[in-house]
Amino acid sequence: MVSQILLVMIAAIAVTIFAERRNIQAPLLLALVGLAASFIPGLPRLELEPEIILTVVLPPLLFSAATEFSFISFIRRLPSIINLGVILVLVTTFVVGAVSASIIPGMTLAVATVLAAVVSPPDAVTAVAVGRKLGLPSRMMTVLKGESLINDAAALTLFAFATATVTGRHLFIDNGFLYFIYAVVVGIVIGMVIGAIIHRTRLRMTNASLVTVLSVLVPFAAYLVAEEVGASGVLAVVAAGFSLGHNSTETGYAARIQERQFWRTADALLEAFVFAYIGLQMKFVIEEATATGFSLIELLGLSLLVLVAVILVRIAWVFGTGFVSRWQTRRVRESIARMQAGEEPPPRLGRLGRRDGRFERRREVLRQGGYDVPEPFTWQENLVISWTGMRGVVTLAAAAGIPLTTLAGDAFPGREVIQFVAFAVTIGTLLVQGLTLPWLISVLGISDPAEDKYRASQHAVARDIADAAGRAAITAFRDGQTDARARAAAEQMLKRASVEDAAERQSHSEHDSMVLELGRAVLEARRTALVAARDERKLDDEVLREIMEEIDLQQAVLANWEPGRFSG
Template structure:
């Protein structure tokens, strides 16, 4: 792909993302639809996915960012469901789809059919999570969806390698394949945790927010490449780069809770920007694959209509496998139930939404594009993979919001619990500040030569600052969005922003008059910017 073409695709995709965010539209769907339409426009260059680019430069940072933002406690609590959906369901889907493809195309070797099954097995939760976050899905369901997306790519790509080895005549027994899977998981997780511990130690010693963020940026690429190129026994065995990235991200994300505020703020901004950049690009590339897919379809069979019908059958099977699996595993005996014995079985509404979140993504297309030349059924694999990826995205992605609203799957109970927990946290923080203030005052008085009266006034001001922040936060917790906007605290924030704006304009006027050097200007502006950022507690990310 030419660099100029890539920049053009990225620019248009980012424009569509901005439009979608402004009008609360699902950005992935908008980008894919526009890209599909643009692929028919004469003069639009054909864009072919580079599987190495996607799997090495795009997938690791996206997985790492998701892992950083994931709660390790929630991941552990939902681990049974995550494994059931992210590993077992991937294997089941690959086998069922492979069998159906072999029945539809008897001339296609079973190993090639299993390659296709592995290619279409892993759902991509970007769209589902974006929709769920916007519509307020329960946190438990969001944790399952996010966790599934972190591990299912590893399971699918390992199956993909095993199936390709079978096609090329290099595969062993079923036990050999299971051993490959086990080694990939153990090595991948080991590499990720080791890298996480090492990078965490280095970042703590640096005490430099900029360098800490730089080290964080290289982590996903480094651990992915190291794990994938680690062959302890033979070329057949290697670590899972995906699991290495996930393990490192979960560990460092948990450690970041104890990092400095500057590092946390900087990391949040960096990864939020990278998420939007990479996700807009991959969804645009998905839609632009259509001309190449049509060429492959012409090369695959003289009867395109029959091949297209078969592709739609594979799409239907891929969607259908997930639905009964989710309900059946939830209804199993307690010992093997999807959500564990310690939790009540989720409602059918919850399970219905979970069963309809199987949208496929760019990993499916990248894996299909990476099938070696000369592989039996390569053209059919790429066609079916495209139909499944785009079909699930358009069909399930457009209907999922309606399904969530109709079934009323929301987090109302969680909102009440969050309100209670936030009040408790703020009260604990306020009391801790007061206790620490009482401890500090004697130390301050011993080092500063001020009168007792002035010291009392200083103490009153500091106590008043802590109490006013606490009272303002508590008052805002239980208010609706409309009430919060009309509250005295909101009026104070608006007034404070106006004052900061006036200060910023005055400083810029001094610079225009030649009274300030640019270095001084940037220092003052940074202080004003940080003060304004402190007035806001929201940060949006992702393309949704």
């Protein structure tokens, strides 16, 4: 088993490298190569327990994405994310379940609901990779990444409830709605608590390697603890990732650099393995499904109908809710305009304002321009979002995790057919949507000129804040010196454009140690000022992450610079 996994990993990395060099989507090529390889005569089946995929593969992928994701951006687009990541998963489950029960012979609605829960959550790995390469607006990327972080939780909770219904097993909460609420709330709380504990612990650590090791343990610990108490392990991992990612600015630069590189490497390895593994399973899934009495043509036909239902539900939901969103946005902006103009509020709001004064305070905020209504997506953007429904690792793991038997000891009804349809839908969405997504984005020419201006203005704000903080640090150092030469060196630094450049130029002088120490202090002052601006909502979280990466590298250079090392 270990040797098989290693061989698959080596082959997957080789295919990924080839795909990158040829500008091909690596996930799609990996799935196709794996699919072709599965039909090699005599090739043994590489079959992992579903618990391994759910506890070893999924948590680190979710954790890495959450730590690199802007929590502020997540909250800003939360309605859209919940709409796609939770509500659409529920709608897909019910609609596809009804369709499956009506077209698959002998399949009851309860069993069809299990199938629908398996295929309901999209995997945004391919969509995000394509969107990043083709320059999709960040607000679209935020929704796609946010959806992928929470839709797995909704789907796996539905899957657990549906399988329990079919097998006759009892969850500790029999009510589906209460079970869902419990799984969400407790999962988030566990993740936040674990994140807070780990953050306080790593602040007391100075060894960057040990800090990285500690972060590696977090996703597995959060997932297992949450699952042990019947909560959502997925949301626990995401909450822990958000907590640690948002607070990572308080840790040392060396730990941030090492963690960043580790998780990027881990992502590449795990994603390559997952998509290769999906393809490798297809031949064996076909053999098991055809052994139940269905012909391959029948199975492919049924899978095609389910695939069409999965795709159409997402398209209809995205465009339907998009229409409602634009209507609501228009109404809200009209109300804001009236309130800013001093007109009386609607009767309901008027009573609320007269009762507790909140309305008048809200009106004052509106008059000062302190309320931002997110721009609704255009029909072109909605079309791209509706086409990003590729399935992946969670569908694979859930299909493999269907129980073998019911509580009465009977075989789980339709298990092999469900697995075939799930794998076929996964491959189908990767091929149909994944292959055409770059073309669709290019044809629609989606761009957001306002976003480029916004990012440029944010970078300008960050530069001004950093420069002001740096000059303040140098001035404080200069004013605290009694040595005339040290004061002169600090004064010279104030005149230079770059503190790091000044440190390098003066590292051969008699004041090189002082210059390096001051350079490190200036970078720390910049970091502190930028983080404070982020917390005050003056600076975008994603822009801060970009600048923090540069500052971390600059701090690493100055920390390892030896005065006079290259002097002659």
